[in-house]
Amino acid sequence: MTGITKAACIGGGVIGGGWIARFLLAGIDVNVFDPHPEASRIVGEVLANAEKAYAMLTGAPLPPRGRLTFCKTLEEAVAGADWIQESVPERLDLKRGVLTEIDTVARPDALIGSSTSGLLPTDLQRDMKHPERLFVAHPYNPVYLLPLVEIVGGEKTSAATIQTAMERLAPIGMKGVHIAKEIEAFVGDRLLEALWREALWLIHDDICTVETLDDVIRYSFGLRWAQMGLFQTYRIAGGEAGMRHFLAQFGPCLAWPWTKLTDVVDLDDALIEKIGRQSDEQAAGLSIRELERIRDENLVGILQALKGGHDGEGWGAGKLLKDFEQSLWAEAGRANTSFDPLKPLRLVETKVGPAWVDYNGHMTEHRYLQVFGDTSDALLRLIGVDLAYVEAGRSYYTVETHIRHLGEAKLGQAIHSTCQILSVDEKRLHVFHTLHDTVTGEALATAEHMLLHVDSKAGKATPAPAVILDKVKSIAEAHANLAAPEGVGRHVGQKR
Amino acid sequence: MTGITKAACIGGGVIGGGWIARFLLAGIDVNVFDPHPEASRIVGEVLANAEKAYAMLTGAPLPPRGRLTFCKTLEEAVAGADWIQESVPERLDLKRGVLTEIDTVARPDALIGSSTSGLLPTDLQRDMKHPERLFVAHPYNPVYLLPLVEIVGGEKTSAATIQTAMERLAPIGMKGVHIAKEIEAFVGDRLLEALWREALWLIHDDICTVETLDDVIRYSFGLRWAQMGLFQTYRIAGGEAGMRHFLAQFGPCLAWPWTKLTDVVDLDDALIEKIGRQSDEQAAGLSIRELERIRDENLVGILQALKGGHDGEGWGAGKLLKDFEQSLWAEAGRANTSFDPLKPLRLVETKVGPAWVDYNGHMTEHRYLQVFGDTSDALLRLIGVDLAYVEAGRSYYTVETHIRHLGEAKLGQAIHSTCQILSVDEKRLHVFHTLHDTVTGEALATAEHMLLHVDSKAGKATPAPAVILDKVKSIAEAHANLAAPEGVGRHVGQKR
Structure with missing residues (x-):
């Protein structure tokens, strides 16, 4: 492209x-x-x-x-x-x-x-x-x-x-x-304008308030339209009888007195003031900045949800996000060929988003493992275990994990992860990840993982090929000079 | 209620x-x-x-x-x-x-x-x-x-x-x-009818196909409307100048020739056939059943994403889901006062959803911990650590976790978790969870956790009160008669 x-x-x-x-x-x-x-x-x-x-x-x-x-x-x-x-x-x-x-x-x-x-x-x-x-x-x-x-x-x-x-x-x-x-x-904007004209009539005629109208949208067809549009939704509604049957049924409604669209509402001062007042009530004290932030966070959550749609292939705007991410990873893979041998690899950078926290604003337990899992994925891409490799039937699977919580990641906090390779042999890859506060560098959590190289079709461990092992060994040899991280080899409940 | x-x-x-x-x-x-x-x-x-x-x-x-x-x-x-x-x-x-x-x-x-x-x-x-x-x-x-x-x-x-x-x-x-x-x-339906009439004109006049029209919706305002409606969205668009200013700006458009709504389209056989044919092309071979499943899975994902909105309080349809779940938990807490002392507690029942799997259809690593975290939460509610207790400033925090992957949970698979209490003292709660295939009973993964009772405001461990300890001890005493689970006390990489 x-x-x-x-x-x-x-x-x-x-x-x-x-x-x-x-x-x-x-x-x-x-x-x-x-x-x-x-x-x-x-x-x-x-x-x-x-x-x-x-x-x-x-x-x-x-x-x-x-x-x-x-x-x-x-x-x-x-x-x-x-x-x-x-x-x-x-x-x-x-x-x-x-x-x-x-x-x-x-x-x-x-x-x-x-x-x-x-x-x-x-x-x-x-x-x-x-x-x-x-x-x-x-x-x-x-x-x-x-x-x-x-x-x-x-x-x-x-x-x-x-x-x-x-x-x-x-x-x-x-x-x-x-x-x-x-x-x-x-x-x-044609579609928006049509709906907007009708909406203005509904407010003008006191059928409902702007809050009620918005609720009608966001608790019903708004949810449908975030992922399928008008026609695909109606195709499903038509069921096995099909789209043509649905249209034939729906046709007569067009002649019913169901809209005031044949007349144009006068957006005069009184209507502007009515909508303005109702909108103030609806906002319930939330500022434009707060509404903007809530909107953006919701859109992020919806896009991420759709990324998991259609059996994980991604659907609609989520498929687009997935494709975008894959191109970013591919680009980074081409760029990231060198590393500082005196330090653990720095692999994942992110911020704690609103879908990741509990009502206290603390990052939820499993999101720590999500970042650690992403860290393992980033390491694997670095050593050549990319999408093409996985699609060809081989991969590394995590078989064992030990997590220690040392601090708390909070909403909006910038965090990053590092990875130290502890050991590697033909089948096994033993790694130690640390999650840091990006500003202070403080360790918030650690994760020790054992990964196995597998034949994913046969469902069993198999030696990794030399092309992979050479890359991982070159990093492991550099990391052998680093001190063993604090907390390696612990079991749950072990005294410090 | x-x-x-x-x-x-x-x-x-x-x-x-x-x-x-x-x-x-x-x-x-x-x-x-x-x-x-x-x-x-x-x-x-x-x-x-x-x-x-x-x-x-x-x-x-x-x-x-x-x-x-x-x-x-x-x-x-x-x-x-x-x-x-x-x-x-x-x-x-x-x-x-x-x-x-x-x-x-x-x-x-x-x-x-x-x-x-x-x-x-x-x-x-x-x-x-x-x-x-x-x-x-x-x-x-x-x-x-x-x-x-x-x-x-x-x-x-x-x-x-x-x-x-x-x-x-x-x-x-x-x-x-x-x-x-x-x-x-x-x-x-007024709003839908207005948009629908305009949509029919756009197809009738060959401005676009049904697929293009659906894409226009689901890549833009459909995403907005899933979480805010029409007026709240425009309130933000108006920015600091406010809703009244936005309306005054928008007003003149109403007089522009921006819709064909003053005329009614004739939904004749030719238009029905055109839409039917374009809809077939758009579906790209997906059956109604498949589209229905994809739609439902997307809606589930969107509702869950909105549950995390507004700083974890939930937003719109997601807030409703959150409230619904809390009433379910409260109801279950009232009902679930007895347990079989001869078995681990059976706590979480779910199915592997589409947002939980990778493109291979296997459950993603961190979703295992999500189920184990939910299992800990269910145990805590059972012993009286409910929302009111947490809001009063005390809770149990997980400080250490050891996970073993023994099998693979797959898309659509029914799974459940069980919990065995290993030990408890004033501050510490040591538990062992197992994730099972619900049909075969097979263990898919285990998680050993150490939890600490904390004063969440002070951010330090504190003894749990008797009212909590009495409940957890009654379960722990029953569980003392169970065999120690296989895999307890392991560290990562330990030989079996």
Whole structure:
């Protein structure tokens, strides 16, 4: 996959900031141009949220963060970039002007995406010299967690542009979805707008409050739509009789007086005030910052849950996360060929996320073993036991574990693990992991493991091949010079 | 909370079956009347799905399943029930007739709910002698996993009926949401209908395929709506400027040509065939049964993820799950006062869910410790270390763990854990857990733990009070007669 090597973001509000975070966290340098006096503060806040979210989202090794540069001119920002993303305010004249200016100073092979949520790409590209490289790349807030990008071409957009744009989104963990025909508001905002109009009527007519309406969504079809959409859900509802039968049954409803959509609600001061007041009540004292954090933590949890879907293959946005992590691991495997022989290997870096703690804010017991298991996995990848090796029918299995709890990892705490190889022979691999507070270095827990090299199809231990053993032995020999860790060889309840 | 003691379900299709499963799995006996020849097969299938889903959803102790009785007459089914749920086909004359008949034979204090997705309760209750007890209780498919029930009263429905209905839903893990005014289709289906109409236009006009449309939903706002609804999400989008500012900005869009909702699409044979064909392609060979299983597993994962939201307090549907589990544990604590002194305690029963396995279908390493941790928690509740005790500032913490892997737990496998107390003194509690295959009894793994009684505020060990020690000692004395388990006191790598 050909990824983006350098990005420029023109406009750095909440949406532009989300794009910037996506690029930087994927290791891509970003130039930003935004004359707004608050631009660097807003981008900084979005980036801080994104970094917190990513730390919880994945234990896979993110590449070194890209370099962020605020530029004084559009021309300076665009120089050298091969993906330029425009996220200025939603006015056709303004956007058209900015895009035309970008076009005149951009690299000849650069792609130009617009974050517009409703304007037609044909209108946006009208004055460009190279309109074939302009497309709509419409993301959703928060851009650093929601993967969707609607890709829409105008009359003059080339097919090659669309194809390249789709390909370049995958390495930054996003999902490009190509919309076949351009229409105002594309697909997502059309659907949102329809539901929004009906929602405004329901509040206007006092059928329910905004809290009740939100509860109706999040306790029912919201849960369905996080993992399947509208049609796939109804396909199941149709049962064995099938989708066509379901539609034939549903058809008559369209003629029923079930919506007020044929009329447009007047969003006057009274309705704005009513919604504002009900929304204040619903928030129950939670600030925007707190709601934002809760939302992000929930999205992280949902994405991780979907990563385990479809029998562990990953489903929907979770499959995308799984693929993203695998590419990160593969990249890290290529990079990480040397290590400091005077120290244990430093292998997993993460932060304690909200799904990992009990109501006291302490990390739950089994999450310690999750980090230690991830540490073993990282060691195995380092010595050549990667996905291809495992799929070919051999692996290392953990057969015995001894954990000591020395401190407490807490919500939001930065933690990392280290690994010391104690011994290795043809079949056995004896390791000692330590979980540290990243700030103080304090040891929070240790885990001693015995792993066996197995033929996973036969279900029995078998000698590891030389190609693996050579790598693990080179590390073990270096580690032989390290002191034996405190706590090795203990049994449960042994006096210190 | 006054729960339902006996339920009757009139109509046993997919929706009726979902209600039946909710009741039975909450320990409530259910009488069913449905003259459809396939009723018992359909109910059986829904119930099997529900049982699979619940086994993955929670490790909390479900009560003994209620008794399911198919009755020959409506009168026989309704006899003795204090909640009667009508789920017959969506025709006013049919529903009104059935509800009027229920009313004449039901217990005087019975509540009568209708599953109608669109009809007005005032129309349904017209001919009833006791119309004050009739209300709409509109659930969402799959009823056994989605918690929402829209509660809507008609002109003659009493306030007491609405209040009692809401209260009785919580103990079966559902969320009653009261809709203030009755309108056709209530709130959820109004919103769905609005979005559905727009979706049909998008397919009709070839803007996108059903798969693209579903992807747009599930990679973007579907993820948002699983945890916050429409208004709370927009409140955050409005940022510090607030909801009123957001609305004022959004207002003008309502006048833009952003939907085709002012016209009604003709769902003719051509459009039905187009959607049917695109839906077949989207399913990519997955059968309805497979899609249903994937959906349920995803919903389980999302609900569990939300259970960890809001700093471990639980958020939305996850908070509801957490509350439901706590009531199950409390109930089990009251019930479980005796044990067989000749055996280890049998404490946790569960099934290996899809989020717990690697791509090989084997249970992930740290999930073993999760079950062992749940086993320790169950033991602690049994000896009086419950939520109130922990909130008062004392608890037992695990300080040391030794795990042996003897076999492999696989996707869908029924497993349970047992616990043998090895020793106890004022501060220390030494236990040995075993994880078993429930069918064969085979030991899959063992865990030896040392726990310390702590003052959690001071962060140090402190003697347990007599009220706790007396309980744990009575079990420990019985267990002293059991043989020491094989594998006690081992260190990692010790020869057998």
